[in-house]
Amino acid sequence: MTQDPLEIYRKMMLIRECEAQLNDAFARNLFPGYIHSYLGQEACAVGVCDGLSDTDTIVSNHRGRGHYVAKGMALKPMVAEMFGKATGICGGRGGEMHAADPAIGVLGGNGIVGGGLPIAAGAALSAQMDGKGAVSVAFFGDGASNNGSFGETLNVAAAWKLPLILVCENNLYAEMTPLARTVGQPDIALRAAGYGLPGEVVDGNDVLAVREAAGRAIGRARAGDGPTLLELKTYRWGGHFEGDPRKYRTREEEAAWKERCPVARYRAVLLDDRGIDEARIADLEAQVAAEVAEAITFALESPLPVAETALTKVFAA
Amino acid sequence: MTQDPLEIYRKMMLIRECEAQLNDAFARNLFPGYIHSYLGQEACAVGVCDGLSDTDTIVSNHRGRGHYVAKGMALKPMVAEMFGKATGICGGRGGEMHAADPAIGVLGGNGIVGGGLPIAAGAALSAQMDGKGAVSVAFFGDGASNNGSFGETLNVAAAWKLPLILVCENNLYAEMTPLARTVGQPDIALRAAGYGLPGEVVDGNDVLAVREAAGRAIGRARAGDGPTLLELKTYRWGGHFEGDPRKYRTREEEAAWKERCPVARYRAVLLDDRGIDEARIADLEAQVAAEVAEAITFALESPLPVAETALTKVFAA
């Protein structure tokens, strides 16, 4: 775990800036395709990944940039991938929903809701067989928790005591449908007990709370004590994708959640509790903004992959 | 619900005899294919179905004869179906894993473990839309509760308050694998709470306990109060199918469960608590045995369907 409290803030700001500047590029018609923004959920990815090292793995979903950044993916190739550029980490083939980096344990995003959970369990099985204390994390949404793969994964993870941390980012919506309309009971974490693993509801907008809960779960997993389901209550500031008119919720609800901004909250902690001065924070913010701007410029200026390359790498040698 | 306590006994004995005489036919090489015996689980089907009427529906699984008999399927066409005969209720096309009768609300068995749960939910949705208080029951095994369809069904049923009773017959094994090896927690009923519906563990070898619990669940469903998950703890006396050498468990374990024979237990209740005399019971037993023998003879003497009929009824008019 990071000892430097500013490092946590830097990661959160990296995500925040990345999302803001990508939305900006989108608004200026510079982005190809959909953006599934991670704005508002920064504390989730950063709090969880803070306890992980490069030998631990994560599996992401369609809303993955926060996870990629928090796990330490290099910014330029990550952003270039979002634009589908040849300089992207997957050469531009993956695009907005798919980036990966085996070197730091990022096993990819997914276009299939719930598709990553079984894969994360597979990575946990590998880690268990290796016996070196590595863990696997699955990030998924509240919507994914209603898919069949969720129950299968909880059960297998509990039965085999896999070193798996199941992180449900409950942002209250799946596309345009509020969670309350599609579940019998709104706390996803409560589903854990029935499958025989611990489950915990955490304030997903409080990075320190997430970090603590994740730390406990990671510790249990490393010690061979099996999986944990964490439900991080949070909110997706944007629409399902950029451009979504968000008719399914009120501007008041959005404003109330923005009041609980995870970045601002942690900034206040730094200022008030950790005695870090405003100037240092502002400095870091400027630096992060510049870094992201550079990555976006890099992506915009990068070439598209040559179309003929689509015929390559269907099979591995 | 049946008021006549002997009627419940008759149904249990019908199942018991049916299974015993089918096994006998199997031993004499008169049965085509596999027999998934229901011996030992009689109280489950009878206890649950006692609260149902013909307008209520059930969905069964691969171990379905108990359900068919308990729901009132005519014996001869049911048994003939098991033998794949032209006189079977499905003309012999369904065979041992598939019998149905829309007239009494039997929506079929299934060769796919877990395949029936979503269908039962669909029938419950129909019943809810009809608004006439009918309910739907899904029978499935402990093994099926580990399939993705289980979680999806619990969640939808709870979210929509469907008039659905989910009956898990936990007989401790899925094929040759004991449940304990494939779950993190052995009580399937405990999974209900996390999805927002009531769950209850019931002694599946006590027909009155099953009947009572099912009655409550059916009552809730009829009243519009939504679904219930019942876990009936029971035991499969035979192997997964007849001929299975049952190497995965001890003869002692089997003997201990046979001590708790659901049929003998209820027989004792009739004798001891209800003051029904031995002769009347023995009479009924003889009558049931004869009825089953007649059905088996009917099936054995019936012709196989003409092979060319396989080309018909792929589509409905």
Added chain:
Amino acid sequence: MATKTYCWAIVDAMREEMERDETVFLIGEDVGAPEGAFGASRGLQKTFGPSRVRDTPISEEIIVGLGVGAAMTGRRPIVEIMFIDFLGLCLDQIANQAAKTHYIYDGMFKMPLVIRTSSAVEMGIGPHHSQSWEAIVGHIPGLKVVMPSTPRDAKGLLKSAIRDNNPVVFIEHIALHRLKEEIEDEELLIPIGKADVKRQGRDVTVVASGLMVARALAAAKTLAKDGIEVEVVDPRTISPIDYDTIVDSVRKTNRALVVTSSHKQFGFGSEVAAEVQERAFFDLDQPVKRLSPPFTPAPFGKQFDDYLNPNTDAIVAAVHELVA
């Protein structure tokens, strides 16, 4: 007559059938209050209420299963699977349950179930949203599979599908949703299983489905300038295929090309080529040709899609080869 988009044609078909028959209902992700991820259920929940037009959780297996159970108990469900790429999560309910129930139970149950789904092949959305999997459902006996290429066909076929007593997989294409066409005000029912000759011609038969129909027609226009008259046959129904119409055309033209958005391997192109050569071998002057995207996943980005998928020029070139 009114000009309608493909998307509105879908909405109209459902609305008309829901008005006509109260056992018809619609469920799926975002189909209710949000009125469809692509607007294909606009106004329906407002008219028919939240019981008959319901949002489901992201639970593809039970979405189809709910339809199966409801169809067995007297209703006519329309269930929506947002993208056909999600078929892998619900194929059991489609192929083992919906497709076989009428048959297994000796005709005791009808299965008037419509599974509406969409392809987004060529829209640049990447590998999990760019597949054209009609062949997978086409391989299953007991299913009907429909893939309309125009607004009018979409409306008429969807209405027929809803009235059909069998499971119908109804495959829309998101890129066609904005296509416009005049549609008569009278009731429109287009029979499932009938191909449509979209253009008459004597020289080459082009069998094209979905997105490819418009391109085949555009290619035919170009080729006409060179004096090559192409007959364009849109099967509309992928299973069962109307081979009578296709083979009649080939008997006349003696040359055939099949153009699809799905892979050649085990795909629609192979199916049609195999049957046509069997039925019309001695009428063929050339082997039946197939034009398809190559056998790779679909990477993210329009440039890949443009490269991988057959376009009008490729159709023109393939026809030239056939008549050379």
Added chain:
Amino acid sequence: MATKTYCWAIVDAMREEMERDETVFLIGEDVGAPEGAFGASRGLQKTFGPSRVRDTPISEEIIVGLGVGAAMTGRRPIVEIMFIDFLGLCLDQIANQAAKTHYIYDGMFKMPLVIRTSSAVEMGIGPHHSQSWEAIVGHIPGLKVVMPSTPRDAKGLLKSAIRDNNPVVFIEHIALHRLKEEIEDEELLIPIGKADVKRQGRDVTVVASGLMVARALAAAKTLAKDGIEVEVVDPRTISPIDYDTIVDSVRKTNRALVVTSSHKQFGFGSEVAAEVQERAFFDLDQPVKRLSPPFTPAPFGKQFDDYLNPNTDAIVAAVHELVA
């Protein structure tokens, strides 16, 4: 040399590869302590322990998914899906995850995953255990699909599949499990993607897979008595298909018949017929014929299976028609 059953050949292949490479492991329903529902993992858990040979719950989606995740992190999983009829429960993990991961991530991950599964078509077990769905996985780019018809092929292909860095769907047939053949004691690796000419002949090429290979050979014997020499080609690999071998044979015989246990519609027969007519049109004296079960579900009972599935007599008759 030792005589081995098809089933023991499978066991031997896994045992040898597990001994050779400790990253190989096996999971599936009943594969561990019960040693396989059909005995195809006999002795493996005893030798390799319960961590490397594990019983899973009845959770097909995660069975494959566990393999995907483990393969991405350096292992070589063998996962068993008991019957291919259960593909509808795990097709997403096979087709969208396993098949595409290497491609999407630009080659950063290998996917050395074997999905072992079985067909029981023709065994009288009824509609949910009698399908031959090789065409469904054959339609997916990024997968290899193998379907051995003899013990020796089973062993050699399974060993190759385990060493392959790509996902391989390995389709056994339960009825072949007891088939016996002599297999060399030396290491046996049969390359994926190579067809095998099981019998030489000059008059007609019969392409047969799985259960049908033995029947094609039996038919060839009968036909030889009438002076008709049949060449029997067993593709062994369903995807990618070794068309070079098949087309070479057809160029020689000028007549081709494809015999399969899967439906003609969108099936292996159509795929082969389409490609063969495209590549060898002017060498063909007759259209490529296909012999397949009719397009119905499989009802319970041997009499139906015997009626529905191609038998030796039907092959003989079809060949006679081709040479008529």
